[in-house]
Structure formats: C-alpha cells, structure tokens
Amino acid sequence: MSIEAIFGLQLGFSLLVVALIARAYVAPWLSTLSLHSALAVLVIPHMFRHVGMSFQVPGLVGADIPGDFAAAAAYGDLASAALAVIAFLLLRARAAVAIALVWVLNLVGFFGLLNALRQAEAIPQLGVTWYIPTFIVPVLLVTQIMMFVLLARALRSNRNCERQVPAE
Template sequence: MSPQLLFQLHLVLGYVAWLLCFGTYVWPKLRSMAPFDAQRAIATLHSFRFFGLAFLLPGVVGAQLPASFAAFAAYGDFATGLLAMLALLTARIRPLFWSLVVAFNVIGMVDLLLDYYHATAVDLPAHSGELGALYAIPIIYVPVLAITHVAAFYLMLRPRFKRLRVVAAVSQDISNV
C-alpha cells in the first residue's frame, strides 16, 4: 500500500472511529450539560493545541516536511490553544468567556480548514513520513478537534434552533384553529 493511500485511509478511519466514540459517549453527555459546562469541556480539550508548535521542532518532524504547511499548522494551533485557555481562565466573567469561546472555535475551525487546504496544496500524504512523531496529530487528534468544533457551534446555536421550533409549532397550532 502506498504511503499516500495509507495516510488517507488512516485519516478517514480516524474520523470514523472518533464519530463512533463521540456519538456514543461524548455527544449525549455534552447535550445534557448546561451550555456553559459543555463549552468549558470543549475548551479544555482545545487548550492542548499549543502542542501544534511541535511542527516547528527539527528532529520531531522531518526536514522535508513542507515549511508552509508546518508553520501555518503550528501557529494556528497555538492561537487556538491560547484562546481556549483564556476562555477557561475567564470562566467567571461570562461575557468575556463566551466571546473567547466563539473566538477559539472560529479560529480553530478556520485553522483546520486551511490546514487541509495547505496539506492538499503540498501533497502532504506523499510527505506523511516527514511528520515523524507528529503523524498521530492529523490522524487521531485533528478529527476529534474538528468534530468538537462542529459540536460547539451546534451547542451555541441550539437555543436559537429550539426557539425556531417553538415558533413554528405555535404558528402551526394557530393556523389549525
């Protein structure tokens, strides 16, 4: 099996495994939590994204890892991790906490999307061996980060969805009268 195919297979299976785990164990718990507590749990996971700076460490990644990919991924993760930590540190100041929750989720999701774009542009699967010790990040860690960003956005918008459903139900009841 070619390194490109193996990397792509690992990536897809990383998403499948995390979606199965998330759907069975994490999502039911997050949905049952108060919005503040759920977002705090998600921020805690993302606070470890400072680890992405390791993409810049010679010897941890290979010298042939495209620098354009490594630098962008490292600093995007670092920014997201700092914003998540700031959100956790400001939990007692709710308006600031919620602003930072929005910020780390927007920055984090944009970072992941742009990382996928850069990975495609530099043909990262062909250079996957250059990820060295960090091979597990795109295969194991990135899928759960992407999934939790989507969950965070859903949970932030959920009260609006509930209001829309109530308004739609009331409108339907009124029209049936």
C-alpha cells in the first residue's frame, strides 16, 4: 500500500470514529447547553492548534517538505489557535462579539485545514508530524462542522424571531 493510501485510510478512519463519537455522545450533551457554552466546548480543541508549528521544526518533518505547505500550515494553525483562545474567553464572558469571532475562527480554520489537506505532495515528508493530519485534523474538522451547525441554527432562529415580531 502506498504512503498516500495509508494516509487516506488513517485520515478517513479517524474522521469516521470522531464523527461517531460526536454524534453519539457530544452532540446530545451539547444540546443541553446554551449556545455560548456549547461553542466554548467546541472551541477547546482549536486552542491546541499551536501544535501545527511542528511543521516548521527541522527533524520532525522531512528536509524536502514543501516550504509553502509548512509555512501555511504552521502559521495558519497558530493564528487559529490565537483566535480560538480569544473566542473561548469571549464566549465564557458571554460577550456580544463572541459569536462573530467564532464565525471568523471557523472560516479561517476550516479553509486552512482544507488547503493543507489538498497538498498531497507533503505527505511523504510529514515525518513524526504525521499524527497531526491523521488524528488531530479529524477532531478539528468534526468540531468545526458542529460549530457551523450550531451557528447556522442560531442564525436561522434569530431570523425566525425577527419575522414574528409585529411591525409598528
């Protein structure tokens, strides 16, 4: 089996397992929480995205890792981690801007992950950082999808409430 096939198998299997756990245990529990509290829980794994800076450490990755991939993944993850910490603190404080910041975090983080995953030429050079896209990224993707669902429901709910208010 090729390295790329093993990578795809591990990534896919991890996505499946994380999605099953999220569906069976995490989503039902989150449904009992307020929007701010549920989002705060889902932001937690993203506060650890600083681990992506490992792509910049010689010896952890292969010498021929594409520089564009390594820099974009490392600094994109660091920016996402910083946004996640700020979003977490604002969500816990129930700040009005917290929901908007979660949208920003989710969009920046989600498209950053998708961009990194599409760069298959980096796979053979991942070295010991292999665990990041095959284990951590599935957790991040699933929690981001869950955040998108919660944010979309809240947006839809707010729009429905606005429609029901009689005009003066």
